[in-house]
Amino acid sequence: MKIYADNAATTPVLPEILSVMLPCFTENYGNPSSIYSLGMNALRAIEKARSQCAAAIGAKSNEIYFTGCGTEADNWAIKETARRLRREKGKTEIITTNFEHHAVLHSTQALEKEGFTVKYLPVSSDGYITANQVSDAITDNTALVTIMYANNEIGTILPIKEIGAICREKGVIFHTDAVQAIGHVPINVTTQNIDMMSVSGHKIHAPKGVGFLYCKNGLKLDRFMHGGAQERGKRAGTENTAGIVALGEAITLATTGIEERAAKIILMRDRLIKELSKIPASRVNGGCKDRLPGNVNMSFIGIEGESLLLNLDLAGISASSGSACTSGSLDPSHVLLALGLPHEIAHGSLRLSINEYNTDDEIDYIIETVSKVCAKIRAMSPLWEDLTGGKGGFERFAPLLTPIK
Ligand code: PLP
Numbered sequence: 001m002k003i004y005a006d007n008a009a010t011t012p013v014l015p016e017i018l019s020v021m022l023p024c025f026t027e028n029y030g031n032p033s034s035i036y037s038l039g040m041n042a043l044r045a046i047e048k049a050r051s052q053c054a055a056a057i058g059a060k061s062n063e064i065y066f067t068g069c070g071t072e073a074d075n076w077a078i079k080e081t082a083r084r085l086r087r088e089k090g091k092t093e094i095i096t097t098n099f100e101h102h103a104v105l106h107s108t109q110a111l112e113k114e115g116f117t118v119k120y121l122p123v124s125s126d127g128y129i130t131a132n133q134v135s136d137a138i139t140d141n142t143a144l145v146t147i148m149y150a151n152n153e154i155g156t157i158l159p160i161k162e163i164g165a166i167c168r169e170k171g172v173i174f175h176t177d178a179v180q181a182i183g184h185v186p187i188n189v190t191t192q193n194i195d196m197m198s199v200s201g202h203k204i205h206a207p208k209g210v211g212f213l214y215c216k217n218g219l220k221l222d223r224f225m226h227g228g229a230q231e232r233g234k235r236a237g238t239e240n241t242a243g244i245v246a247l248g249e250a251i252t253l254a255t256t257g258i259e260e261r262a263a264k265i266i267l268m269r270d271r272l273i274k275e276l277s278k279i280p281a282s283r284v285n286g287g288c289k290d291r292l293p294g295n296v297n298m299s300f301i302g303i304e305g306e307s308l309l310l311n312l313d314l315a316g317i318s319a320s321s322g323s324a325c326t327s328g329s330l331d332p333s334h335v336l337l338a339l340g341l342p343h344e345i346a347h348g349s350l351r352l353s354i355n356e357y358n359t360d361d362e363i364d365y366i367i368e369t370v371s372k373v374c375a376k377i378r379a380m381s382p383l384w385e386d387l388t389g390g391k392g393g394f395e396r397f398a399p400l401l402t403p404i405k
Helices: 015-026 037-057 070-089 102-113 131-137 160-170 241-255 258-276 305-314 334-338 360-380 382-388
Strands: 064-067 093-097 117-121 142-146 173-177 196-200 211-215 282-284 295-300 349-353
Touching: 015 241, 037 064, 037 196, 037 241, 064 070, 070 102, 070 142, 070 173, 070 196, 070 211, 093 102, 102 117, 117 131, 131 160, 142 160, 160 173, 258 295, 258 360, 305 349, 305 360
Parallel strands: 093 117, 093 142, 142 173, 173 196
Antiparallel strands: 064 211, 196 211, 282 295, 295 349
C-alpha cells in the first residue's frame, strides 16, 4: 500500500490542473509582454488567473501580485513594508509569533540585523495566541504585525479577523501567511481585516514555484525585484505563465465546497487522533478546537521522529516530523519547543496531513502501522527501557502524556 499523508509539505498536481497548464508550454507559449497575439493570449491567461485568485479570497484583481512561492511573498511583504515604514515614518518595530514558518522568522531575523526590533509573541501550550496579546504588544513604533493564519506543523488556526480588527483600530499594517490555510478554511481578506497575505500554489495541487502576495489597494507596496515592468512594475521577471494559470485553477477548485470537504476530512483526522492517542505515552500537539481539518501532530516518547518516518516509509506511508523545510536538521521543531515541550517529546513527533483523497482504509492502515512501528522501536529503545524499567525520569513527562499501561 502506498499512502501519501504529507499534504502540508506539498501536493500532487491534479490532472484537471495539469490540463490547463500544458497548452502554456506548447501552444500558448508567447511572452506575456509581447504585443502580438501569441503574447496577448498568454497575458489574458495570466489576467484570468489573477481574477480567479482575487475572487477566491474576496479581493480585487489589482490587489494580487504573483510570486515564485509563498516564501517570496512573505519576504516581500515583511521586508519591504518594514523598510518603507522606517523610511517614511521612522517606525522600527515588528510583531510576530514564536512559531511562524522560517520564511517569516528568518525574514524578521534579517530585519533585526538591520536594526529593527521584533517582538515574538509566545503561543500558548496548545498553540494559539489571542488578539489581546497583539493589542498589548502594539506601540506607536510598530510598523507591521505578521501572524500566520494556520500553523504548518500543528495546524492551529489563529484568530485572524480579531487580530486584523485590532491592527486596523491602531493603524498598523497586518500581514498573514496563509500558505497552510488557503483552500482548507474559508478566507475573505475584506471581512477579515487582512492588509497583506501570502499564498503558495503547491499546497493546493498547483505545481511548485508559484504563489502570490495580496496587498490591499491604497497600501503602498515597494518593488521587490528590479528589471522589467511585470506585475505592474513591482516584481520584474518573465511570468511563469503555466504556474500562474495552474494557481488560478487550483485556488478556484480548493475554495469551492470547502465545508463539505472539510467535514469528510475532519472525520478521518479525528479517528486518527483518537486511535493513535491509545498508544501509551503519546500526546497530541496543538489544540483541536480551531485546527486545520487535515492536520494530526503527535509525539511518542522514546521514539525519534526520524526512525519513525523511515519505518513508516518502508511500510509505504509518506509522513513528516515537523516541517519538510527543516527535515535534515536534527534540531527539534521550534514549533513544538514554542509550546513549552521538552526536547525529549519534541524529538519524537509525527505530522500526518491528510486530504479528501485519503480513504478510510488508508486511515485504518496508518493507525495499525504507526502503532506497530512505535512498539517495535520502543522495544529497541534504551530511553524507553529506562523510563519504563524503573530507572525513573518519566514523572516529569507524565503530565504531558497518555499513561503507560
Ligand atoms: N509558510 C508556511 C506556513 C508554509 O507551510 C510554507 C511551506 O511549507 C511556506 C510559508 C513556504 O511556502 P513555499 O514552499 O511556497 O515557499
